[in-house]
Amino acid sequence: MGKLYVARHGETVWNLDNKVCGRTNVELTDKGRKQALALVDKLKDVPIDRIFVSPLKRARDTAEPVAASKHILPVVEERLIEQCYGEFEGKDKRTDEFYQAKRNFVCRYPGGESMFELAQRIYNLLDETKEKYGDQNVLFVCHGGVGRAINAYFNDITNEEYTTYTLHNGEVAEYEWK
Secondary structure (H helix, E strand, C coil): EEEEEEECCCCCCHHHCEEEECCCCEECHHHHHHHHHHHHHCCCCCCCEEEECCCCCCHHHHHCCCCHHCCCCCCCHHCCCCCCCHHHHCEECHHHHHHHHHCCCCCCCCCCCCHHHHHHHHHHHHHHHHHHHCCCEEEEEECHHHHHHHHHHHHHCCHHHHHHHHCCCCEEEECCCC
8 A cells, every 4th residue: 555745835935924825826935945855855765656736836846856856747736726715815824813714614714715625625636546546655745724634634633633733844744545
């Protein structure tokens, strides 16, 4: 049975500024580019068979060095795009208003999507990936919100654990298919 590896893109300016960064194309910082290069070392002993990446530039730029080192052409997977945060996009994520909205899983962010909608598309993607490539090692290069949904797919966690789980910039999580 193969494994799923999930990497979050490198640091962006909006990460530094604590801004909600959903679907806006934000560039990697110098540190973010170094984190992308560091993924090559983190995954050097891992045989990766397939790489799927979010369509957003910060994820594609993070995936590029790993893909080159593994001689794999990454496949852009639209469902790995970050959650749509609607009106919160580009705003400070440390506000009470955003924190409360983040805890309402069924409600859509104003002008965006709900946690349930995010989970549905990610769970469907994971089910399909397991069915097609479950015997291979697959790497997803994506985002914090997507990483949170992936973690919930593999682990039974509370709502509070869900909202506080963080896959840090340039970090890799490893999961075994169930």
